[in-house]
């Protein structure tokens with residue numbers, strides 16, 4: 001049986017980057033273990049097709065518990081299951097976040113590496129941005145990022161004009177540190193194609209390295225522990241059970257499967273493990289806690305006066321970040337309004353045909369609601385209880401109302417008049433109760449589950465500031481689960497920056 005220096009569990013956004021970076025040293029034997037296969041669906045490359053990919057064979061396709069905060073609804077959570085992970089399914093928005101988001105990470109860990117300034121070298125190294133070379137955006141990195149120009153829909157252009165007329169600054173993308181303002185979204189699209197993390201990092205040259213083994217179609221069932229050491233992975237491969245041994249193990253199975261895998265291995269809250277029939281090896285009460293996600297209200301819907309041209313990008317073409325209740329205030333954003341150039345609504349509403357309507361989406365940038373995730377049994381197939389506790393705080397509900405109000409103000413502006421025939425949703429609403437009811441019916445996931453193995457400087461955090469699991473000396477967690485608090489926008493860029501920052505330290509031998 002082969003023995004590796006490093007085993008990485010999960011070939012998704014973080015794992016694919018790590019496999020490429022850590023195998024740069026030909027003397028290090030690296031194995032990347034991925035439950036899914038090679039992505040072979042041609043639709044993955046088509047940016048407009050992204051919503052249709054959900055539910056296909058390479059989607060883990062989770063369900064949340066019914067959510068009291070969203071009218072008892074069960075939310076489908078897509079997660080990629082193939083090399084490239086959720087970068088195969090995602091909506092391609094590339095947003096680093098606001099410096100204050102990372103100041104919170106640095107405060108939580110007591111480690112300046114996780115501040116905006118600390119992460120900047122990683123952001124720059126990752127990107128090959130169309131604005132690259134200006135000292136702010138990266139140039140020559142593996143991941144193409146484009147700030148679109150003429151491809152932006154005329155509806156999104158009108159949205160941007162309306163936001164600017166209300167006082168929002170016009171900004172050049174969301175990645176300079178100034179997020180408050182209005183701009184087209186930066187996208188991981190090049191020449192009209194989605195570029196996945198697998199394409200960007202697991203290039204033919206990287207795959208040809210003799211010291212990198214990629215085991216696709218291998219589902220890791222649990223970690224084998226010996227005292228304070230993780231000695232092996234027990235996996236189910238295409239030909240039966242496999243044991244993979246390695247000196248160091250990195251979990252990059254994502255915000256749902258990384259904590260679940262820890263719990264199945266006896267690392268987690270004692271009561272959860274006992275109920276699932278698993279002997280507790282390391283009591284780690286915070287594994288599976290601190291679950292966070294962004295919601296988007298879908299949508300503030302408008303019937304179009306004339307045919308809305310189909311998106312040449314990925315439908316959600318511009319996001320305006322802002323303070324609540326004041327279009328001209330700067331600082332850390334509190335709410336977001338996005339322009340969907342298609343009729344985007346939750347399953348509770350009927351969408352008009354494509355071309356006949358468009359939606360303004362709205363949400364809260366840094367929600368305070370926190371949920372939990374737990375296993376119910378020892379096997380990978382045992383049900384996961386995913387409870388994001390959406391909209392549990394009055395703060396989140398209040399900011400959501402402000403976000404809907406901002407969407408409607410933009411949507412009713414003169415600059416949008418050539419597209420707007422009339423508002424279809426929500427229509428007249430007078431009381432906070434009525435507004436809350438509409439939001440509860442309209443909110444859909446923005447697809448950013450995170451936080452379930454949070455990093456921190458405190459003893460209860462799941463991983464320490466070096467992303468080492470507390471209680472084991474050779475196990476790290478590197479993926480969206482370690483993010484202690486959400487960034488203001490979509491989190492993919494920051495997940496990659498976390499992985500890049502970790503890889504740099506590992507490469508330096510620390």
Ligand SMILES: Cc1cc2nc3c(=O)[nH]c(=O)nc-3n(C[C@H](O)[C@H](O)[C@H](O)COP(=O)(O)OP(=O)(O)OC[C@H]3O[C@@H](n4cnc5c(N)ncnc54)[C@H](O)[C@@H]3O)c2cc1C
Nearest residue numbers: 010012013014035085086091092093220254257480490492
């Ligand atoms: C529909 C959708 C739209 C999104 N839109 C955006 C967007 O526009 N912008 C943005 O910034 N973010 C977006 N995101 C979020 C972003 O894609 C994720 O936050 C990010 O990809 C998470 O990276 P990760 O490495 O933590 O996990 P993943 O990329 O999910 O990787 C985890 C990998 O581990 C594998 N795995 C899991 N369990 C096991 C196991 N037991 N054994 C072996 N392998 C295992 C999985 O198959 C997967 O390949 C979106 C996500 C989705 C699903």
